[in-house]
Structure formats: C-alpha cells, structure tokens
Amino acid sequence: MLKRLRGGRIFDPTRGLEGAVADLWMRDGWIVDGPRDGERVDEDIDVSGRIVMAGAIDMHTHIGGGKVNIARNMLPEDHRSDPVHRHGLCRSGAGHAAPTTLTTGYRYAAMGYTACFEPAMLPVNARQAHLEMGDTPIVDKGAYAMLGSDDFLLRMLRAGVDQQRVNDYVAWTIGASQALGLKVVNPGGISDFKFNRRQLDLDETHSHYGVTPRQIVHTLARALHELKVPHPLHIHASNLGVPGNFQTTLDTMVGSEGYPIHLTHIQFHSYGTEGDRKFSSAAAQIAEAINRQPHVSADVGQIMFGQTVTCSGDSMVQHRNSGFGSPRKSVVMDIECDAGCGVVPFRYRDQNFVNALQWAIGLEIFLLVDDPWRIFLTTDHPNGAPFTSYPHLIRLLMDKTFRREALARINPEAAAMSNLGAIEREYSLNEIAIMTRAAPARILGLKDCGHLAPGARADVVVYRDDPDPEVMFTAPQFVFKNGTLVARDGEITAVTWGDVHVVKPEWDAGIEKSLADYFSRHLTQRLGNFRIADDEVRALANGGGLRVHACQRDGRPT
C-alpha cells in the first residue's frame, strides 16, 4: 500500500527541513523514499499549501496507573460536566481533567499526537498502568518506572553497595515493569513521609536510612548513564511548590555531577521568595542555568486557568497541599514499600496572585530557554492543565500580542512581578516541531519516531496553515498513525492500538536472587508475579506491538 502526500510544506527538524515543499511517501506504515520501479500509487493526496510534520509526542502526561483512576473515582463531577457520547467508531467516555482512557486516545490522535508517555509508573502498580495505557487507543505509549523512595534501593544505598549493583537493580526494575525510562520523585521524601517527615531538602538525610536526596539523584543518574538507557533520569525534584525552591532545583542540576538529567514540570520548581508575598518568579535563574548546562533538559508543566486535578507520586507534598483542594477533598496513599501518591483536585484562578504568577513563570521559562531541543511542551497533564490545552499554549508561545493580552487579564500584582510582557520572543513553527516531535524522540531514544526521514514510522500530521496557531493545532486536517488515516479534521476515522515502547537494559541475574528473598520476606507478592513478561505486556496493551529501543548513549557525562 503506497501513499503519497503531494506538495506539502515539510517541517522536519531532524533533517533541517523548515517548510521545504516536497512529496512524502508512505508504504505499509513506514516512510519511504518513493515508489519502487513500476510501483502503483494507491492513494495520492494533495496537501499543497499544508504544513506537514511528524506525529507529536507528549513526553510527560499522566495517562495510566493508579493515581489517575483515583482521580476518576473522586471526581464524578469532572465526568458529568464533560460527557462524550458513543459515536461513529468511538466508544463513549467522559472527563475534562481526568478523561477516560478511550477518550484520551481519541483526543490525542485528533490533535495530531501519536505517542504519549506516562511519567510515573510505580513498579508495583505497573500492570495497572499498562492496562490503562492498553485501553488508550491509537497512540503509542510507554512509561518511566519510579524509584528513589523504594525500600530496596534505600537499603542498598545505606549498605553502601557498589554502583554496579544499583545498576543491576535499576535495569531489572525497568525490565520487570516494561518501562522506557526511570523517574525519581521527591527523592527519598516519599519514603521519609512514612516516617513522619514533612520536608526533605537535597542535603538533608532520610530519617531512617541516613541517605540524602542528592545521593539518590546522583546514583540513579549515573546508573542510567552506565546502562546506556537513552532517556536521562527524569527528576521531579525535592520541594515542589515551595517558595524559594529554585535554589534546590539549581542544586539538583549541579548534584548530578554532569550525568544527564531531565527536570520535569520545572515551572513548579522555579519559585523565589521576593516581594511582599514572599513568592516570586525565578524563571530567569532557572533558564540561565539550563542554557549554561548542556546535561540538563526540562519540561515545563505549564499551568492553565481552570479546573483540573493534581495527581502526583509525591505523597509528602500532596499531603501538605491537601487543604487547598478545590473541591476540597484529597486522597493520599503510602504504597507497598515502593512509593506513594496523592490526588488533590485544583482550580487555577487567573485573579489569584500565586496561580497567575505560576502561569507567567511557566511561559517565562519557555521563552528564556534558548535551545528548543532541551525544553519540552507539557502541562504535566493533568497537574497544570489537561493536555487539550496544548493548542492554546502553542499560541501563547507563537504570538506575543496574544500573550500580552492574556497577561493583561491576570492578577495585576502578579503581572507586575513578571517580566513576561517584556519578552519579545515568538516560537517559530520549526521550533514547535522541535519541542513537540524531534526533541522528545531524541531524548527518549526513539529512532523511528519524531521525524519524517525514510525508515521512520509513518506517523504524519497535516495541518491547515491558519494564522491562529490555536486553530491550526486543535484539529489537523489529516493524522496518520503507522500509515493509517486515524483522524480527519478532528474526527476519528480509524481506531488502531498503538505500540508500547520499552528499553531492555541488561542486569546480572544475581540481583534477582536478592530480590526474590526480599520479596518473600518483606513484601506481599512473589517476585515472579511482579515481573511482566513480553507476551503479557502485549496482552495488556490490547494487542499493540512491543517496540524495544536500543540502549545506547553517545558521549560521556559533561
């Protein structure tokens, strides 16, 4: 089956194409050079004047696993107010902040996204995460396993085992939970909360284990580097949301000692203590530090005004925030000597000083970080806002007039404390293509996604060129997933089941002996039932394929 998209303007940053007019060929789900000798073109689609990009990739979106389902359980109001009827090929669903899995897949696909990555998969809850991702149609998916507050690691660190053994454990965890990467959340803090600790700074020691968050970050970042797992350690740093936390964030960057790290939802970690209210933007310091340190990347976690729900593994912080819930309710959990979680519904208000400044801080970071290959477009769905707000966010980045109008509407005190109004930068289409396609594929090690060179998966999006980027990015004209037309002008035209992306770093089998012993002595399930086999993950994924990416990293720590 050979298809041609004829005469579109191609934005493919990996190959340096910035709107070059060219034909794009797809055969059987892959991008190809062109027809073989005498090969017939089965479908020829005129896309002249249209903008053509690879399918977008959301590298940090909470789409699967226990905390999202807790949010759904807590918030029938979120679903009542946003019902989705069964229609055409699509099942029914619901939800604005915590949409159902099927609705999530349709909405992402209709927006031109073809891959989504769940960033906080508790290893002990991995089956549920894969089941929920499996019921998320069309898009590819993958997950980062969460470590750093699990007792097995903390026991190893206390015992001072050598790095190789930590590497084995990290590799085993990624393999057993079928993950693509590794995340650490409030390193050590989730565990220490179980010992009644309420805050844990980067250099404070864990009450029981005596190790510091800095040590945890460093050890895990190094492990991933030595295992050559493409995606660097994904870090939800200590002190989320605390005024003055930017210093912790800067220290965390330095704390990895040159091992590559990715700081997630950095907006929530870029707060200063200036001004009457002791809450200010430290976006400039954070952006400057990112610009200066090539081993650091970040996604923003932009907030948008309106109702959402915050779902986090950071039980310590979510417990602290539970009184701010809107509506006022919260669920906090300690989980299986492995992790924790907290779910607090939240309404960001544009006339609230803190919320308004959070909004401005996120945008400042986007605009002050120079390199679009190292800053990623996220709202930390649904923590800052649901992913459906991306087109609006893109317009805020691309259109300074629109941005200034929005700034004029927020809490004036917050607006006055932000230098957002003075920033002239407007993102180009090419930069948007970098931060939503090429760069996420590169940082996750997905060689055949995020670009349109022959050999790539035929995940292709065709946009109408509209002066309003929000319109343009809301409902692309055509979305192809593996060469199949899955959405057209916002309507789903085919329901496919995406693949699961994983890496398979190697480990020494010796670690499994220690783990089997630990599991049977201290935990409440057996090691063999914890581990998810390859054919099992395929079944969980509703028959989607398993895509294993090579473990390779170029270069040494900087």
Added chain:
Amino acid sequence: MIPATHEECACPFCGLACDDLTLTADAGGITAGGGACERARRSYAQVGAAVGSAPRAWIGGQPATLEAALDHAAGLLGSAHAPLFGGLATDVLGMRGLMDLADHCGAVLDHMNAEAKLRNLRCVQDQGWITTTLSEVRNHADLVVCFGGAIVDRFPRFFERCVWVAEPMFAPAAGARQVVCIGPRSEHAAAVSPAGCAPEWIEIPQHRLAEAAALLRGLAARSLPAGLATDLPLDALTALVERLRVARYGVLAWAAPDLDWPQADLTVQALASTITTLNATTRCAGLPLGGSDGDFSADAVLLWQTGYPFRISLASGTGRYDPVGLATERLLRQRDVDLLLWVSCFDPARSLPAERDCPLVALTCIGTPVLADAAVQIMVATPGIDAAGYLFRADKVVTLPLRASIDRQLPAVGDLARRLLAGLKEATC
C-alpha cells in the same frame, strides 16, 4: 491425565489475592496447596472440579450446546431495550470484554458488592482519605486497629500476611505489635499470633459502631464536649486514640461489608477524619479492604473506560452515574430493566436477586446449581483456574496475574462477551 503442578499462583477467592498457592491439576480438577487457606482449598475444590461430559449450557433449564445458548442469548440481548449487566464477579479481562458489549447495548452496569463499596466511595467523593497498602502495614504498622470486626472472616490470611509477621522492616516484631479490634466480639484462631497473642477487644455491638466512629473522630480532634454521657466504653476509646497519637504508624482497617447499616458512609467518613486529624502530628493510615468477587477489578476497568465507579447506565450513549437509582434489586423490582445478564465467576453459592421478572442470561462458575428459570445459563471459566486474567488486590494497588492451571474447555467471560457482540453486530447490519 498427568497431574500438573503450578507454583506461586494467585488466589481469586478473596481480595488478599495471596500468590503463594500451589495448584495441582489432575483428572478430578484442581487441588490447592501451599499457602492456601481453608476457604481457598474449599473454593478450588468446588469451582475447580472436573466437568467431564456434564452439560455446560442450558436454554430454559434444558441442556444445550454452547453455540445454541449463545445464539439464544444474543437474540435476547438484541431485543432487550434496557439490559442490566449485574453480578460482574469477574476479573479485568472479563470486564474489558463486557464493557465493549455494554457500550454497544447501552446497558446498566452494577456489581454484586456495589452497595458495600458505596460506603467507602462516598467518603472518597465527599472528602477523601489517607490510606495504605498491605506491604506497608506488614512493615510499618506498630498499632493495627480493626474496626467493625476481626477482618479474618472476610480476609482469612490478613493477620498471617500483614500483622503477625516474623521480621517487619521497621515496626516492632510480631510479639510487640499492638492489635485492637472494635466491634462485636468474635474469636478467630487466624487472628491469634503464632506466639499465642490475641488481639485486644473494645466490645461494641454492631448497631452502636456508628456512634463509636463518631467518638473516635471527636477524640482525635479533641472536640468532644466535656463530661459527655455515653454508655459506650469511652475510656477505652480515649485510650486507643491516645495510643494512635503516639504510635509511629497506626493503621485503621475495615471491611465495608461489615459496616452494614444505613448511612454507613458517614461512619467511613468519621474513620477517615480521625485518620486525617492524627496525621497532623504522626502517621496513621486507613486500610479499607475490598477486592473480593473481583469487585475492585471490575470497578477499575469501569472507571478508566467510563469515568465512573459502579452503577452507571450507558443507555443514553454515555455514562450516567447514579449509585442509588441504578441498584440491581431496585431496577428489577421496579421493572426498569428488561433483561438481566448475570456474571458470577468465583462463588457458586452467591445467590441471584430473588425478585425478578425479566429474562435471565447467567454466566456462572462451576458448582453453581442449574437455574431452572434462566433463559440461558452458561458455565464459564474462572480466572485463576482455567482462564488467565488479572485481579486487583485488596489495596487497589497490586494487580496479580491469575493463571490458567487446567483446561476444562470452558469459555472465558471476555470471549463470550466478544462473541455476543459479534452476534449482535451481525444481526444489525
């Protein structure tokens, strides 16, 4: 048949989903050993018995082939205007299959345990809570309070696996662990530690437990009026709250089915508030145990696919959540539904709602009696016996794989649902 032995199998017969069972399959069926408790042994023997050439499907109480039974069921479903999918004691994969069918038919969905679960659910939806999981209890808890009963009635190995453990990582060893039960006193060997240490009891009759929970909340918040007159054991409850205040990691466990009185959701709220208050200064967590009859498994799938927990109707083409109005007994009594599809894969003794006046399609496990009044009855595979599947455990966090350990040629619920859906779609095009 050569006996086949499977190690480390997870058990589906209560929410604990113990996964240290050894299952042996031979000509007579399945025998459970290893860690299996008495209930598990009994259940495996009954539900896992060999079927041989006995009938597996019935139409109107008369033996029929599976194909004929399915055809008939598809015809009934196709002509039903308001079908109800009830029981729903199945696992994740069974529920996944049923959901596609339910969405197509615009069915109402209710689980056999929904009424009890609603007591907890209302608390989550109204105020939330702070909870924990089995391994945390096992390792952290220094004081375990069981509210409403001794737990082991419904979760036979709870004490063995979570409380009386030899070497908790952080909490005092088994001997020094404190266990207090609040409720009508009952003696259970399973609640006694290997060293012979029995739980303490604060005896309170069931119909006074709601008051007791309110007292706990008031005591924790120090908001009880001075000199409050009550004939409940206030001193013992006061002492308990003070012990929780100084405990490093207190756990308050309950099983919602034990809280069987009107508005018991308020009791759960009182327990949750007690815990929240205590967390201002120390750690304390709830353990709302459930997961039996696949209730958490079916609920989890329903949640992620429709956005709602149990009792929804898909009749309008999207989910309508009404946890009171859409109760099975009520719908049947009021004749608001015109077909009942009943799914029961785990407990053959579980009775169907008595009052019903509409055709019944029953998908039941081995050991279930032949239902003379069922329009169609089909014996189905049980996840963990002859169907592979997944079970959400009592704490809703761990999902255990259930293994197919014997092949009795029984259809899995998910497959039946897919075949029914295919039949319906064929009929409409």
